[in-house]
Amino acid sequence: MVRTLLVRGLLLGLLAGLIAGGFAFAFGEPSVDSAIALEEAAQPPAAEAAGHDHGEEAVVSRPGQKAGLFLATGLYGVAVGGVFALVFAGLRGRVGPRSEGGLALAAAATAFVAIILLPFLKYPANPPAVGDPDTINSRTLLYVIMIGVGLASTAIAVATARRMQGGPWARWIVTVVTFLVPVIAAWALLPGVDEVPANFPATLLWEFRLASLGTQLVFWTAFGVLFGWACDRAARRPAAVPVAVPAPS
Amino acid sequence: MSGLTTPTSVPFPRLRPWLLAVPLLLLVAYLVLMDNGAISQTGNYLHELMHDGRHLLGVPCH
Numbered sequence: 404m405v406r407t408l409l410v411r412g413l414l415l416g417l418l419a420g421l422i423a424g425g426f427a428f429a430f431g432e433p434s435v436d437s438a439i440a441l442e443e444a445a446q447p448p449a450a451e452a453a454g455h456d457h458g459e460e461a462v463v464s465r466p467g468q469k470a471g472l473f474l475a476t477g478l479y480g481v482a483v484g485g486v487f488a489l490v491f492a493g494l495r496g497r498v499g500p501r502s503e504g505g506l507a508l509a510a511a512a513t514a515f516v517a518i519i520l521l522p523f524l525k526y527p528a529n530p531p532a533v534g535d536p537d538t539i540n541s542r543t544l545l546y547v548i549m550i551g552v553g554l555a556s557t558a559i560a561v562a563t564a565r566r567m568q569g570g571p572w573a574r575w576i577v578t579v580v581t582f583l584v585p586v587i588a589a590w591a592l593l594p595g596v597d598e599v600p601a602n603f604p605a606t607l608l609w610e611f612r613l614a615s616l617g618t619q620l621v622f623w624t625a626f627g628v629l630f631g632w633a634c635d636r637a638a639r640r641p642a643a644v645p646v647a648v649p650a651p652s
Numbered sequence: 653m654s655g656l657t658t659p660t661s662v663p664f665p666r667l668r669p670w671l672l673a674v675p676l677l678l679l680v681a682y683l684v685l686m687d688n689g690a691i692s693q694t695g696n697y698l699h700e701l702m703h704d705g706r707h708l709l710g711v712p713c714h
Contacts, residue, residue: 405662405670427708435704463700475684475705482681489670496661503660519710528710531703535714542712543686615710 407637408488415629416484417477423622424476431614432469434530437607439465442532476622484626487514491630498561503634511627517553519619521586525549526596528615530608534598542596552589556582685711 463471491510500506526546534542560582564574599608682691684702689695699706706713 405667409670409673424705427705431708432704435707462695462697463703468700468703471701472704472708475702476709478680478684479705479709482677482684485677486674486681489667489674492662492667492670493664523710526712528707529713530707531713534712539688539712539714546712611707615708618708619710 405489405492408492408634409485411630411633412484412486412488412491413481414484415633416480416482416487416626418480419484419622419626419629420477420480421473422625423480423618424473426621427472427476427614427618428469431611431618432472434607434611434614436465438530438532438611441603441607445532476618480622480626483622484630487511487626487630498565503638504631507631507634508627511623511630513557515619515623517557518550519623520616521553521556522546522549523616523619525590525593527612529599530611533600533603533608538596538598545593545596548593549589552586556585559585685709 487510491507494510495503495506499509526542526549560578563581564578567574567577679691683698685706687698689697689699692698703713
């Protein structure tokens, strides 16, 4: 049963990753190209030879990087889809909606908020030419910490809501508050990152960030729908897994 | 709401061996999203190849 779920997560993760790659290619690449053009115009090629560069002298050409986009989103989908499937296997029948499709959608939406939206709001995505190469490690660390905060806050909120007595309104309010308190604390305590050059076009930055968040939204929506659909379809198929009579809720 | 066990839940002892896949999957995610040569030993090649994906998936990059 776990093997089926894992394979499902890996394959549908790949598919959702490629779909998200298509979105990123159509809506994100134009702003990536514009940002690189600005960077190239700002500094002569000789000056970038020592470090990281994006232009024609780069290790991987621009067409190569655009193909690499699909490789990256596809592999990302495989990795995330596999972890999601194992978490789903642990949650199923224990936490969240009873129906498989409902649980898949709820878990995917929660994952999007906890590990994508929260880190994005604190440390938004930046196009090429924004961001100091020397701070990449600390920025990555802060980003990972923010993902951890999102996951921990989700776990705290779910655990608290499960232990709580009372009506659905009280439970929802407690869930949201126990989620938001550690999140807001982390937002306030963690240092900010502002490395956008003063002359970088604000509209380009906005378009890139929208496309970046959109790429993740497309991924998690596609993955949640595909995974939920596949689970519901498998559950309806007779004798695929020993399905017991649903417990009265 | 009923208790911890409903018919479709996977018993934890059966789930546990599969969790060994998690570090492997996280390694793939790391190589795609964050590696700058420290683990892959390919210098910046992975970084450059995954460059556009990293930017558009929203992880810190430069």
